[in-house]
Amino acid sequence: MKQFDELNYYELFEIPPAARLAEIKKAYEIAKKTYSGDSLATYSLFDDEIRQKILDRIEEAFSVLSDDKRRQQYDIQIGVIDPKFHSRQPTQQTIGRSATASEKPAVAQTVPERLDPSTAVRHSNDMDITGREINGRLFQELRERQGIPLQEVADKTRINITYLQYIEKERFDGLPEEVYLKSYLMQYTKMLGLDPVPITDHYLMRYEEWRKSKK
């Protein structure tokens, strides 16, 4: 079990490295409450000195994670983001695929490091999916259009790569319980820069259909 000073900021807040600013803010508020002097959970555990140390660390974590630049540097420092990522060009293979998929190869260069609501909106405009059927194939297509390898999705969201493959291939029998699947889909769609709720809901409807047909 890691002690406080050994936890990275994401572990401290119990959020994934792909978390959006809004999530970071909420997690920060909860952490602050947890270690405040009148917290039910901790008043009997920590003395004032240790409590202050923990609260200082929480403030430090928030000051870094809420500042996009500092967060980026921090991510590189702790190895959440590969430094090469910043100068990454789409691979040959990706260019080949995206050429057939769209006339907007620029998307690949503007992959957001992480998705705060503003970038999410921008990207959903970039990648119009009006009238498209929401299925596993669409996930794969949108991901490839942005030149994001599946492994990178796995690294950033910490979702097992096999599950990501199953999501894209609609191997429903290999996917986890619906509650976890929903969380995975939300994270994955956010990472693609899309509005997570409607897409996740649509995908889950397909999953439901499959589940009913199985019975």
Added chain:
Amino acid sequence: MRLDTNGNTSRSEIWAIGGGKGGTGKSFLSANLGIFLSKQGKQVIMIDADLGGANLHTLLGIPYPEATLSDLLKGRIRRIQDALTDTGVPNLCLISGAQDILEIANPKHSQKMRIIRQIQELDVDYIILDLGAGTSFNILDFFLIADQGLLTVLPEPISIENVYRFIKSVFYRRFKRLAKEPAMRDIIAVAMDQKNVLGIKTPHDLISQINRIDENIGRQLQGEIYGFKPKIVVNQIRSRDDITLGFSMRSSCSRYFGITVEYPGYIEFDDTVRQAGNKRRPLLLEYPGCNAVRGIEALGHNLMEHKQLTLDSFINGIQTEKTGVLKDWNYS
């Protein structure tokens, strides 16, 4: 046939429900989790291990059984199976504890071990152990044979302090049973006194102290810490803050004690609990679909799948029908 946390073979998955303080819903949760599992088609035996204050039968709406653990302790019956009582719920049997017999509340070590062995030999899918209040060795020893040890906590100071005390006591008990050398046992005994001269406050401190003396034993104890994960269930939640309490307790006691604590679920405060209790009917049968039952079912599924709640899905309000309660209480 599986290995339990003590390395012994065990036929059934054992869930123990403790929590230190009385009135936090241990028997209530035991009865309803037992019914939940039986409704999932599992063979379940509930054992009222509250020696001296058994009342699980009342929660199930059946009379005090003729044969109980007390008869086993007194030698009136020889096998624990002889104390099995039908509950009227398919797949679910009860082994009742002793009532109002004070000496039975403190059985001899050999008697207790005999009961524990017999429990481990029962061959069903799940065994639910309803423990009494407090942190006596008997209660801790029953808690330690469980594959999943649950602690019920109410969102109030005394209950929370009791849960922390329980967590600490159960680990020291476990360490003490593992450490055979007298020197180690002495240190652990010293550590159990909160105001000890060695300045040991937590299992984490204890391991550091033991590491200085014998690294091998330190490592062994560290391994023990990883192997056992008590689970917090917050009962009678009335607000979003009460749900957050479980996350706060998980995070702070993991950090403070150096122990992994899990948070598989919570149960909403619900007046139907009192109504069902007064009718001497189990909630899950009397008011299926009420808010408290939804919480119990979500908890039951998480336990069966060895899963727990995550803070980021709470923040994002991501839950489905199964864990329905959260939907109305999401963090926004």
